[in-house]
Amino acid sequence: MKDIFSIMHDRRSIRKFTDKEVTKEVLEQILTAGFRAPFAAQLCSIVYTSDKEKMKMLKGIGIYPTTQVLMIFFVDYDRMEKIIRARGYENIFDDGMSLWLGIQDATLVIENVILSAEALGLGSVLLGVIPQRADVVSEVFNVPQRVFPVVGLCLGYPDPSVETDTRPRYPLRYSAFEDEYKALDETAIKECMKSMDEGYITQGYYIKNKAKIPLPDGKDDDVDYDKYSWSEHISRKHLRERWGDDTLINVIRRHGFKIE
Ligand SMILES: Cc1cc2nc3c(=O)[nH]c(=O)nc-3n(C[C@H](O)[C@H](O)[C@H](O)COP(=O)(O)O)c2cc1C
CATH class of the missing domain: 3.40.109.10 (NADH Oxidase)
Incomplete structure (x- = not known):
């Protein structure tokens, strides 16, 4: 083992x-x-x-x-x-x-x-x-x-028969902070995005899976698969208000929890 x-x-x-x-x-x-x-x-x-x-x-x-x-x-x-x-x-x-x-x-x-x-x-x-x-x-x-x-x-x-890669992560220094939290500046954010985006593009993840999320309201999509990567994908997941017909808080309330 x-x-x-x-x-x-x-x-x-x-x-x-x-x-x-x-x-x-x-x-x-x-x-x-x-x-x-x-x-x-x-x-x-x-x-x-x-x-x-x-x-x-x-x-x-x-x-x-x-x-x-x-x-x-x-x-x-x-x-x-x-x-x-x-x-x-x-x-x-x-x-x-x-x-x-x-x-x-x-x-x-x-x-x-x-x-x-x-x-x-x-x-x-x-x-x-x-x-x-x-x-x-x-x-x-x-x-x-x-x-x-x-x-x-x-x-x-x-x-x-399906090859799967281990996916990248942010550099450790931007996820684990010694002694105090360090808010990330523009350079650090760029590095976080680079490590994720280059990793996913090298692996061809989104192109292989045809996993692009369309932009809302039928907006023109000028991000081709050679540039479409994790930070674009995860950002697009946040362009809708919720996943279902109802807010999660309402669903939780329906199941008996008293959440204000
Ligand atoms: C809370 C949670 C929910 C997830 N939901 C889905 C999902 O609905 N469908 C899916 O294909 N992967 C889902 N994933 C898997 C993530 O996409 C995956 O863990 C992430 O891309 C990192 O890849 P790895 O697990 O191969 O390291 C989920 C992961 C977590 C932690």
């Missing part, structure tokens, strides 16, 4: 999987390792499925067709409140903080799951639009109020 640093450095998102089954034993090993993560209040629950019909019902979530197992990570306040009530108390804690603690707990479980899956030869990719689609997620998986999805994960054995 690879050591933990090789696993972390070699990991890359996998979007095409073989049809090799992910066995119950493998899943149990991954999930058990997942929940060994540190926790604030054990506020994370996972629903997982290999049922392709259920995956099909989750429209608009971007599940990759060859996914063997779909996992959804939730902030689970239903279980927490049952425990509080079992102690004879009533929860009056700020729901904003409750959600935040739950997201902290879930995030740590997620990374443990991803890395332990890698250690067993599996690959994965996260699905970030899940919270915006909480209504359909709740319907398909029978999820009660006060249990809210954080992110999804497609899991399986990587298809060896």
Whole structure:
């Protein structure tokens, strides 16, 4: 088995999987390792499925067709409140903080799951639009109020016919600051953009995947694929107000959290 640093450095998102089954034993090993993560209040629950019909019902979530197992990570306040009530108390804690603690707990479980899956030869990719689609997620998986999805994960054995590169990152000096936060000046921002953009262009990522996001309102697009890279792509993701028909805060409220 690879050591933990090789696993972390070699990991890359996998979007095409073989049809090799992910066995119950493998899943149990991954999930058990997942929940060994540190926790604030054990506020994370996972629903997982290999049922392709259920995956099909989750429209608009971007599940990759060859996914063997779909996992959804939730902030689970239903279980927490049952425990509080079992102690004879009533929860009056700020729901904003409750959600935040739950997201902290879930995030740590997620990374443990991803890395332990890698250690067993599996690959994965996260699905970030899940919270915006909480209504359909709740319907398909029978999820009660006060249990809210954080992110999804497609899991399986990587298809060896698809070459995938490790993606670039900002230079470490612009992400990790010793002793005090350093606001980035224009030069630093340019360096951040350069490291990401040159990396993605060298790998031909956007041209290979034809992944350009169109400009809003049918505006003329004069950024060709030889210049279209990560900073352009991520900026274009921010040119719309939201992903779904409703704001995320409204979706969260619909699922029983009292957020002002
Ligand atoms: C919270 C989160 C949500 C993501 N959502 C998606 C998604 O919906 N679809 C997708 O293809 N990749 C998604 N990704 C994967 C990122 O695109 C990927 O991690 C990033 O480009 C870096 O590439 P790497 O994972 O190969 O290092 C998501 C990643 C994170 C952390």
